[in-house]
Amino acid sequence: xxxxxVTQLRIRLQELLDKLEGFDRWMDADMRVLDGAWSRLxxxxxxxxxxxxxxxxNDVHTVLQQYTRQCRQYEEFLRYRIEALERFxxxxxxx
Numbered sequence: 001x002x003x004x005x006v007t008q009l010r011i012r013l014q015e016l017l018d019k020l021e022g023f024d025r026w027m028d029a030d031m032r033v034l035d036g037a038w039s040r041l042x043x044x045x046x047x048x049x050x051x052x053x054x055x056x057x058n059d060v061h062t063v064l065q066q067y068t069r070q071c072r073q074y075e076e077f078l079r080y081r082i083e084a085l086e087r088f089x090x091x092x093x094x095x
Contacts, residue, residue: 003089010085017078024071031064 038057 003092006085006088010082010089013078013082013085017075017082020071020075020078024068024075027064027068031068
């Protein structure tokens with residue numbers, strides 16, 4: 001792989017990482033807002049409709065937490081790959 005291709009790959013991976021981190025920050029912030037709203041709703045709502053909605057919300061919340069954990073792992077993987085490409089570039093391909 002040429003140095004130009006390595007640089008292009010590193011740049012694209014960094015762009016992907018930046019976008020993923022930005023999306024995850026946005027999602028984290030929105031989840032905090034939703035959790036706060038859920039707490040307020042939880043304090044005033046009860047009954048069958050509440051129980052049905054609670055089950056559905058808990059399922060969604062669990063999936064979102066799993067997504068967040070997976071994204072953090074993927075972000076770490078991208079960082080590792082970017083760093084490896086940077087080391088390769090610094091060595092001018094003499095690894």
